Amino acid sequence: MNTIIMKITIMKSMTPKMLMIMLLSSSALLGCSQKAGDVETIASKHDAEQTVDYQASRNTGSWGAVYMSRDELKAQPINVVDDSSLPNMENDPIISEWEAKFEGSNAFITTDGKKLYHDSCAGCHMHKGEGAYGAGYYPPLANNSKMQSKYYIINILINGFRGMPSFHMMMNDAQMAAVTQYVVSDLNGYTDTVTAEDVAKLRHANPPGYDPSE
Amino acid sequence: MLRCNPLYIQTNDRAYLHRTNHFNGVPQRLGDIKNDIQGHVAELLSKSVNVGGLDRSVNTEDKEKLLEGLKGWGVLDKDYRYRASNETTKHRGFSVFPGGGLMPNEKPSKPLPISEILDSGMWGDIYSNHMTYGHQPTMFQPVGGMGKIGDAFTRECRDMIEFNAKVTKIHQDDTGVTVDYVDSNSPDGATKTIRADWCVCNIHLTVLTQLDINVSKPMKQAMAAVPYDTSYKVGLEFNRRFWEEDEWIYGGLTYTNMPITQIAYPSENMFKDGSGVLLGAYGFGATSYKFNTLTPQERINVALAYGKYIHPQYPKEFRAGTSVVWHRIPWTLGCYGIWSESSREQHYDNLCSIDNRIVLTGEHCSHIPAWQEGAILSGIDAAKRLHKKAKMLG
Numbered sequence: 235m236n237t238i239i240m241k242i243t244i245m246k247s248m249t250p251k252m253l254m255i256m257l258l259s260s261s262a263l264l265g266c267s268q269k270a271g272d273v274e275t276i277a278s279k280h281d282a283e284q285t286v287d288y289q290a291s292r293n294t295g296s297w298g299a300v301y302m303s304r305d306e307l308k309a310q311p312i313n314v315v316d317d318s319s320l321p322n323m324e325n326d327p328i329i330s331e332w333e334a335k336f337e338g339s340n341a342f343i344t345t346d347g348k349k350l351y352h353d354s355c356a357g358c359h360m361h362k363g364e365g366a367y368g369a370g371y372y373p374p375l376a377n378n379s380k381m382q383s384k385y386y387i388i389n390i391l392i393n394g395f396r397g398m399p400s401f402h403m404m405m406n407d408a409q410m411a412a413v414t415q416y417v418v419s420d421l422n423g424y425t426d427t428v429t430a431e432d433v434a435k436l437r438h439a440n441p442p443g444y445d446p447s448e
Numbered sequence: 449m450l451r452c453n454p455l456y457i458q459t460n461d462r463a464y465l466h467r468t469n470h471f472n473g474v475p476q477r478l479g480d481i482k483n484d485i486q487g488h489v490a491e492l493l494s495k496s497v498n499v500g501g502l503d504r505s506v507n508t509e510d511k512e513k514l515l516e517g518l519k520g521w522g523v524l525d526k527d528y529r530y531r532a533s534n535e536t537t538k539h540r541g542f543s544v545f546p547g548g549g550l551m552p553n554e555k556p557s558k559p560l561p562i563s564e565i566l567d568s569g570m571w572g573d574i575y576s577n578h579m580t581y582g583h584q585p586t587m588f589q590p591v592g593g594m595g596k597i598g599d600a601f602t603r604e605c606r607d608m609i610e611f612n613a614k615v616t617k618i619h620q621d622d623t624g625v626t627v628d629y630v631d632s633n634s635p636d637g638a639t640k641t642i643r644a645d646w647c648v649c650n651i652h653l654t655v656l657t658q659l660d661i662n663v664s665k666p667m668k669q670a671m672a673a674v675p676y677d678t679s680y681k682v683g684l685e686f687n688r689r690f691w692e693e694d695e696w697i698y699g700g701l702t703y704t705n706m707p708i709t710q711i712a713y714p715s716e717n718m719f720k721d722g723s724g725v726l727l728g729a730y731g732f733g734a735t736s737y738k739f740n741t742l743t744p745q746e747r748i749n750v751a752l753a754y755g756k757y758i759h760p761q762y763p764k765e766f767r768a769g770t771s772v773v774w775h776r777i778p779w780t781l782g783c784y785g786i787w788s789e790s791s792r793e794q795h796y797d798n799l800c801s802i803d804n805r806i807v808l809t810g811e812h813c814s815h816i817p818a819w820q821e822g823a824i825l826s827g828i829d830a831a832k833r834l835h836k837k838a839k840m841l842g
Contacts, residue, residue: 315761396654
C-alpha cells in the first residue's frame, strides 16, 4: 500500500513539462481532413483518430483507475513512469558519447581504420593487437610478420578463418581497406598502402567457410 | 531433481516495442501495436475486397466470408473501418480500466496511426520474433534459470569430472584414445595423460581447430568450416521490480532500435519485494562486435545509458550489473557455430560421424545451433551410435 501512495505522490509532483509535450504531439496530428473517402492514403488514414497520445498505454488513465478517484482522473493524465527527468536523447552527453561508438545503427558506418579496429578486431585480438590466450588463443595482430601481406589480412576479413567469422557482409571495400591499413601500418610499422581496389580484387559473391591453411 | 517453473514468458503484450525516432521515443505496448496492425490491415484489405480489388482471386461467396472474417478479426465497425470503440477496447485494452463501486468509469483506448507503425519498423519485431515458433505461449525453464541444467549434470557426474583440465593433444590409435592435458591454472606445469577406449569430445571448434588431434581430413575440414557468431548480454539488478510495480510487465521481451536491442523481464519471483534482475541488453551483429571491445564496466554503462529511455526508473533504482560477451570467454572463443546451407551440405555429416574412436558433440554438432537442446540431443545421438559401434566390435 505504501508504494501505491508513494507513486501517486510522485505523479502529482510531476512538472507540467510532460503535459506540454503530450499536447504538442496531439495537436501536430490535428487539422487533417475528417472525411474518410476511398481515396485516402495510408499516411492520412489516421485522420479520424483525431488525437493520438503516445503515452496513453502507460499514463495515469490506463494505470490508475483502481488507484485513483474519478476526480483525480479528471486532471490531465500524466505518465506513470516519471520520464520528465530524462534529457532529450540528442542533448544527453552520455548518449552522444556512446552514439559515437555505436553509430546509430547495428552496422559499421565509419571508414576510419583505427575506429573500425577498436570496434571489431579488438574484441578478440585486443586493443593493442597483443592477442589473447585461453583454452585456445587469439593470435596477436601487432608485431606479427604475417601482417606484412595485406592480401592475407583482406582474405581473412572476406572469408573468415576457422572460428573467426567473415566480415564480408558487415564491411565494404573501403572499410576493409582502412582497417587492414591500420593493422599493416599502425600495429606493425609496414609501409604498404591498402586500397579499396585491393579489396575489390579479392571480393567474391559467396564467402565459403574454408580453411586457407588446408 | 531439477524443478521446472510452469512458465517462461517470451511474449508479453504488456512489454514494449521502442524506436528512438518514432512515437516521440515513447515505448509502445506490444499488444497495442499487434492489435492496431491487425485492425488497420483488415480495414485496408476489406476496402480492397469491396472495390473489387480481389475479384480475380475470390468468388462472390468467398468474398462474403472473407469480409465477415476481416470484420471480426480486425474488429472493424459496420463500415469496415478500424476505429476506437468498446469492441476494439476488448482487444487492445482500456484507456481507463473498469473498476468497482464508484471507481472511475471505464474508457476505450485509441488505436495508433498505421502510418507511424509502418514507418517505425516495429512490425518486423513482431513477425521476426514474437510470431516465431520459439515464442510459444507455454514454455518452461528450470527454477533458477537454464544454467541449472549444467549444474545438475555437474552434481550427478561430479566424480567423473576433472576441472581446469586444458586439453593439449588428442591422439587415437587402433585400440584407444590418449588425451594430453595440463592444469589451466599452471599451463607450464607437467602434462598429464588419460587413456580410454573411446573419446566423446565436446570442445568448441574454435578451440579444437587449434589442438593437435588426429582425425580424418574430411573431419578436420569440417571442424575448420564453422565460424562462431558473436553475441553479448548485460544483466542489471535493480532495487525494486519497477517493471512490475509501475508498468504491469510480468515477463516477456521489449525490443528497441537502441544498441541494447532487447530488455527481457524475469519470469521468476514475480510480485516479490526487493530487488529484481533484468536482461538489460542482448544482441548480435556489428553492435555485438562493438560491445565485445568494451570493458565490463563500460558495457553496464551502455545498458544503463540507453535503457533509461525505456524505463526512466533505471538511474534511481540501479544496484549492480554484469555482462558477458562470448568472444571473450576463454574456453568458447565465440557464441555458437554458424552453419549455412552449403556448409551443412558439405561438412555436417563429416563433423558428426564417428572417426574411428573419436566422436564430436555439442551445439555445433546439431541443427539447433546455440541452444542447450542441440548440445544435449547431439550427445544422446553420439552415445547411441557409439554404443552400437562398440557392441559390434565386441
